[in-house]
Amino acid sequence: MTAPHPSSPLAFKVLTVNVHKGFTSFNRRFMLHELRDAVREVSADVVFLQEVLGTHQRHAGRVANFPQEPHYEFLADSIWQQYAYGRNAVYDNGHHGNAVLSKFPIARFENHDISVSGPERRGMLHCTLQPPGHATPVHAICVHLGLQEAHRQQQLRRVGALTRGLPEAEPVILAGDFNDWRGRAHEVLRREAGLHEVFVHASGRAVRTFPAPMPLLALDRIYVRGVSVHTPLALPRRPWNRLSDHAPLAAEIAL
Numbered sequence: 001m002t003a004p005h006p007s008s009p010l011a012f013k014v015l016t017v018n019v020h021k022g023f024t025s026f027n028r029r030f031m032l033h034e035l036r037d038a039v040r041e042v043s044a045d046v047v048f049l050q051e052v053l054g055t056h057q058r059h060a061g062r063v064a065n066f067p068q069e070p071h072y073e074f075l076a077d078s079i080w081q082q083y084a085y086g087r088n089a090v091y092d093n094g095h096h097g098n099a100v101l102s103k104f105p106i107a108r109f110e111n112h113d114i115s116v117s118g119p120e121r122r123g124m125l126h127c128t129l130q131p132p133g134h135a136t137p138v139h140a141i142c143v144h145l146g147l148q149e150a151h152r153q154q155q156l157r158r159v160g161a162l163t164r165g166l167p168e169a170e171p172v173i174l175a176g177d178f179n180d181w182r183g184r185a186h187e188v189l190r191r192e193a194g195l196h197e198v199f200v201h202a203s204g205r206a207v208r209t210f211p212a213p214m215p216l217l218a219l220d221r222i223y224v225r226g227v228s229v230h231t232p233l234a235l236p237r238r239p240w241n242r243l244s245d246h247a248p249l250a251a252e253i254a255l
Contacts, residue, residue, distance in 0.1 A: 010134045010255040015044035016175035017248035035243045047101040048175040050144040072099035086111030086125035098125040098142040114158045116151040143176040160192025171226040181217045195223040198230045198251045209247040229254035
């Protein structure tokens with residue numbers, strides 16, 4: 001059998017969303033079931049999740065319809081048969097972190113602790129995807145960066161170092177919640193790793209995603225390297241404005 005050529009065309013859709021542990025802004029309502037329906041509606045091939053629960057004993061005992069399985073498994077259901085979870089924050093009742101759901105096989109994954117100091121725990125989940133019929137793997141990196149500017153700068157350098165160490169011929173998609181309300185990540189990631197943001201490249205500015213009901217800050221991003229085409233996708237305001245405290249981002253990627 002002849003191996004597929006590394007440049008064989010491949011197009012797929014990605015989605016990133018901070019799910020806020022399944023609750024709306026200010027934890028008013030548990031919306032994970034509605035969120036799962038909305039994620040399915042996008043029909044993304046790769047989904048990047050932040051603040052997704054692995055387990056929470058107190059919520060499980062008092063919240064109606066609280067899934068018994070980890071929330072990333074609940075969201076993946078039968079649609080995304082491949083998933084990886086990186087536990088970041090651990091507390092008395094459970095833990096949460098980042099996750100990647102994929103319709104492509106996940107050949108391997110590693111969660112990197114990029115916490116700087118203090119109680120704020122942050123992570124970088126690196127998954128190597130192997131799309132069928134495509135010889136070159138695709139790197140999916142899901143991040144949730146810190147609230148402090150100094151911490152973010154250190155974390156961005158860690159992200160840049162990881163990406164810089166990957167083979168140049170292998171495409172990279174970096175997505176998640178960057179908490180970068182000052183817009184300083186773009187230049188750091190461009191300089192450190194040759195990454196550029198899909199929405200900034202298309203329209204000159206990042207998309208406002210927080211708070212979801214009336215977005216004021218552009219905290220969520222999709223950066224790419226080594227892809228031939230990347231097109232931002234418009235998502236409807238409803239129902240996303242009431243499912244989490246962050247609005248999602250989606251893009252079409254072609255290799």
